[in-house]
Amino acid sequence: MLNDDLSKIFLKPTWFRRSSNPSPKPSIDSLPKSSSVPSPHSSPKNSLTKSFKDFFFRQKLDDADELKSQGQIYYMSGNYKESLEYLNNSLNINPNDADALRFRGEIYFKKQNYSDSLADFGKSLELEPNNAMALRSRGKIYYTQGKYAESLIDLTTSLEIDPDNEIALRFRGQACYMLGHYEDSCKDLNKLLEIDSDNSGALSLLGQSYFALGKSYFKLAKYHESLEYLNKSLRIDSNNDDALKTRGQAYYMLGHYNSSLENLTSALKINPKDAESFRARGKVYYILNKYNESLEDLNKSLTIEPNHPFALRTRGETHYKLNNYDESLNDLSKSMEFEPDNTFALKSRGQTYFALNRYEESLADLNKLNEIDPNNAVALRLRGEIYYSLERYEESLEDLTRSLEINPDNAIALRLRGKVCYKLKQYNESIIYLNESLRFDPKNVDALIFLGDSYFEIKKFKESSEIWSELLKIDSKNTVALERLGKTYYKLEKYEKSLEYLTKLLNFDPKNITALRTRGQTYCMTGKYGNSLEDLDKALEINPNDAESLRARGTAYYNLQKYNESLKDLTESLEIEPDHLFALKSRAKTYNMLSRYEESLADLVKYLEIDRKNPNRAAILNLEGEACYMLKRYDESIKYLIESLKLEPNNVITLKFLAQSYFELKRKAVKVN
DSSP states (O other), X not given: XXXXXXXXXXXXXXXXXXXXOOSOOOOGGGSOHHHHSOOTTSOHHHHHXXXXXXXXXXXXXXXXXXXXXXXXXXXXXXXXXXXXXXXXXXXHHOTTOHHHHHXXXXXHXXXXXXXXXXXXXXXXXXXXXXXXXXXXXXXXXXXXXXXXXXXXXXHHHHHHHSTTOHHHHHHHHHHHHHTXXXXXXXXXXXXXXXXXXXXXXXXXXXXXXXXXXXXXXXXXXOHHHHHHHHHHHHHHOTTXXXXXXXXXXXXXHTTXXXXXXXXXXXXXXXXXXXXXXXXXXXXXXXXXXXXXXXHHHHHHHHHHSTXXXXXXXXXXXXXXXXXXXXXHHHHHHHHHHHOTTOHHHHHXXXXXXXXXXXXXXXXXXXXXXXXXXXTOHHHHHHHHHHHHHTTOHHHHHHHHXXXXXXXXXXXXXXXXXXXXXXXXXXXXXXXXXXXXXXHHSTTOHHHHHHHHHHXXXXXXXXXXXXXXXXXXXXOTTOHHHHHHHHHHHHHXXXXXXXXXXXXXXXXXXXXXXXXXXXXXXXXXXXXXXXXXXXXXXXXXXXXTTOHHXXXXXXXXXXXXXXXXXXXXXXXXXXXXXXXXXXXHHXXXXXXXXXXXXXHHHHHHHXXXXXXXXXXXXXXXXXXXXXXXXXXXXXXXXXXXXXXXXXXXXXXXXXXXXXXXXXXXXXHHHHHHO
């Protein structure tokens, strides 16, 4: 009973003073010695009360001070009922006794009569505004009532008067904590612990304040500061599962995933049914590509809290990574029942619909996401990818351009834009974006393939071959690289190298029609017509309507002087691709060899109708001149040959046929005359 604030003050030797009446007054020192030390077997409270009674009942209580003193003695003995009676009588005589008001206010506080307690302390402070004990006590009452702001004011004023008071420091630390002033709470509690290092309550509250500070900084996304205070909190209480959980989440936000796992696992050992810790650890496993572990944690989390949208959304994303698209769709759709406008859920469900080839539903989600967040670079990129798959290249290009304006260094968006440019035959732009994407993702196979193809399309065969060689360093059995390298070396007229890579490809993919066709063409260029026909026959067994293989075999037959077989293949190829210039020219030459000059001339005329600005037009005009010469249409022959000579004035064959045409025309005229 002697541990409260008033008792400590009361027991000080200077406490008992009387403002009037110089007669001797009762004091602690004047108590009988036998009453000051109770027997070990007696109750300290009862023994002290009896001693006080025996001593004070002999005193004449004829004024307010006497009554107050008796009330104080009863207060010290813990007999608050008797104490209150004497203090009431004292205050009836002297209602402005601040000392008596404080004692009565304290009794009211102990009886939880807070309104009367506040009234007494309020009046005592009107009489003695700077009384630190009264300010402390009123601050304590306000704190008990949950009036933390009022409590803080009184306790602060009290500490300005008595700066090292442990009670005031403790309660102000608590009030600051309740008001969310965690840094101020920590200051008071640290000061209290400097005074009393064994104060376990202060230490415990300090740990909570550090945790609250760490949590506050976490919510402000100040993760380094959060860790600083969470570390302090856990040094005080290493088993605080909430602090471990929050520290794990802070490590996650900083990208320290292993530390995050360690803390979340520790938190779950202490509290194995904490859904939030399971959710958080499931997300960490997801980031670490440990999708099965992620799924296990998220399942446990959802067993505890079945409708938590974050857990549903994250499990949906995890199912997506495991190619469980239907399960992913179910989770994401359910999460959106609770959060219909959640941008992460819209993005993820759009992705899942895309994986299921449900493009319109995917577009619907991404369009909605774009309405909510028009500057979401990821959503724009995904929509651009869908448009690409739907061959809506202009719309794809628009979205990818906007995405890259927001996030210019995104390798996926750069790669997709490069692919779109390729599809739009904007090969130079394609090369720019694909090279830029490879700066961030240098071994991306898809980007390398499109880059190699882009160089090939603009006839930069050397650069194209370098890309395919780079791809083969990544994957020595990449069929696309082997096939394209064979074609590129063919274009570079490096036929042996072409044969090397095409044969390597056909060793483990013997039915690769492109490799068979290209190797057949390469054999033809090296004069190995038998080998050429063998490969081209195989290619046409796989696809009898492959126009390019038919053209190539027609060329091989032509070189073998098998003109009828050549004519058959070239005609079939032109039925499939009627305007193919090489096939028209080759068939015209074949008709010419078969002396079918009218048909030859028809193919050549069609050739020039399709492409009047062809750089090889001189050769076609020359063939037309030859056909007309053989048909004895010398006027037309001369016309074609003169036009050919304008383009190639020194062509000997053209000059020869022109001379012969003039000669035959002149001879014909002489014969007529």
